[in-house]
Amino acid sequence: MSSLQDKVIVVTGGSRGIGEAIVRHCAAAGAKVHFTYRSSSANADTIVANLAAKNLSAVSHKCDVASPDDVQALIETVVKAEGAIHGLVNNAGITRDGLVMRMKDEDWDAVIDTNLKSAFTASRAVARPMMKQRNGRIVNIGSIVGQTGNAGQVNYSASKAGLIGLTKSLAKELASRNILVNCVAPGYVATDMTDKLTEEQTQAFEKNIPMQRSATPEEVATVVAFFLSDASGYVTGQVLNVDGGLAA
Amino acid sequence: MSTVAERVTQIIVDKLGVEESQVKPEASFTNDLGADSLDTVELIMDFEREFDTSIEDSDAEKIQTVGDAVSYLEKNAG
Numbered sequence: 001m002s003s004l005q006d007k008v009i010v011v012t013g014g015s016r017g018i019g020e021a022i023v024r025h026c027a028a029a030g031a032k033v034h035f036t037y038r039s040s041s042a043n044a045d046t047i048v049a050n051l052a053a054k055n056l057s058a059v060s061h062k063c064d065v066a067s068p069d070d071v072q073a074l075i076e077t078v079v080k081a082e083g084a085i086h087g088l089v090n091n092a093g094i095t096r097d098g099l100v101m102r103m104k105d106e107d108w109d110a111v112i113d114t115n116l117k118s119a120f121t122a123s124r125a126v127a128r129p130m131m132k133q134r135n136g137r138i139v140n141i142g143s144i145v146g147q148t149g150n151a152g153q154v155n156y157s158a159s160k161a162g163l164i165g166l167t168k169s170l171a172k173e174l175a176s177r178n179i180l181v182n183c184v185a186p187g188y189v190a191t192d193m194t195d196k197l198t199e200e201q202t203q204a205f206e207k208n209i210p211m212q213r214s215a216t217p218e219e220v221a222t223v224v225a226f227f228l229s230d231a232s233g234y235v236t237g238q239v240l241n242v243d244g245g246l247a248a
Numbered sequence: 249m250s251t252v253a254e255r256v257t258q259i260i261v262d263k264l265g266v267e268e269s270q271v272k273p274e275a276s277f278t279n280d281l282g283a284d285s286l287d288t289v290e291l292i293m294d295f296e297r298e299f300d301t302s303i304e305d306s307d308a309e310k311i312q313t314v315g316d317a318v319s320y321l322e323k324n325a326g
């Protein structure tokens with residue numbers, strides 16, 4: 001496991017699914033993790049308590065990532081508490097699927113604001129403290145549908161494609177200050193997000209994956225941890241698909 | 249209480265790591281003091297914080313030298 005000893009890492013949407021796996025993995029690697037939940041603190045409290053029992057550090061924050069003020073306040077709180085911020089993982093995300101003819105403006109806006117704009121506002125908030133440190137890592141959680149497209153997901157796939165452009169531009173903008181920005185793009189991961197699909201849909205999907213199974217959240221978390229760690233010190237502006245070969 | 253020029257000089261010395269003697273009114277941030285585009289944005293933000301003011305982008309573009317910064321801040325903040 002790549003060491004993240006004492007690194008201060010913020011993970012959005014860390015109370016379940018892939019975000020939870022990232023929180024647990026980073027904490028186990030020695031990081032001081034701060035993560036957000038949106039509404040109910042029950043899951044977040046359990047995670048914090050579990051980790052504390054193992055002497056690992058995690059702090060939860062209530063934060064709606066679609067609100068720029070919430071995001072700014074979150075980052076300020078963390079920087080004030082820890083005196084530094086090494087890593088940001090923009091993981092919070094939603095789907096509002098539907099065929100384009102029936103898709104409402106609200107469905108488009110909610111997905112773009114939550115998945116894409118939040119990555120901009122959070123990156124803007126961490127840019128200054130990371131520039132001062134001359135050190136930082138930003139990891140955006142994309143999706144392979146940002147490259148392949150997917151019927152029924154014009155909003156979601158546009159948000160994930162947008163994250164690729166954001167990743168590459170930010171990487172170029174901040175590289176001289178040793179702030180590295182990358183994107184991890186999962187294929188199909190077993191979480192609440194994919195639980196919405198029927199058993200049949202899931203089976204049909206998995207048949208198309210060369211590895212013939214979905215990923216576990218941990219298999220995404222380990223790749224995210226690589227980008228947060230010193231092991232990836234010369235890698236920036238990249239998109240790494242974690243998809244069992246689906247988009248290969 | 250330090251003058252505007254003294255406070256501006258201190259910010260520039262801290263941010264760009266230059267000698268105080270180099271921070272002359274006619275010195276250009278990018279040409280003489282080694283600032284890149286990120287540094288100049290950070291300088292503007294440091295001025296905003298120090299003088300508790302907000303500098304519009306259109307004004308910020310015109311602040312190219314130490315003297316530009318001092319006269320802008322003398323006029324618009326205190």
Ligand SMILES: NC(=O)c1ccc[n+]([C@@H]2O[C@H](COP(=O)([O-])OP(=O)(O)OC[C@H]3O[C@@H](n4cnc5c(N)ncnc54)[C@H](O)[C@@H]3O)[C@@H](O)[C@H]2O)c1
Pocket residue numbers: 012013014015016017018019036037038039063064065066090091092093094114141142143144185186187188189190191192193194
């Ligand atoms: N599950 C998959 O197959 C899959 C595939 C590719 C990409 N992804 C991406 O991975 C990320 C995590 O997804 P997941 O599968 O764990 O989904 P999930 O639904 O289990 O978790 C999403 C997390 O985001 C948080 N969140 C959503 N809206 C928020 C808001 N406005 N403010 C704060 N937090 C908010 C939720 O509270 C939750 O913690 C998402 O960006 C998703 O697009 C997932």
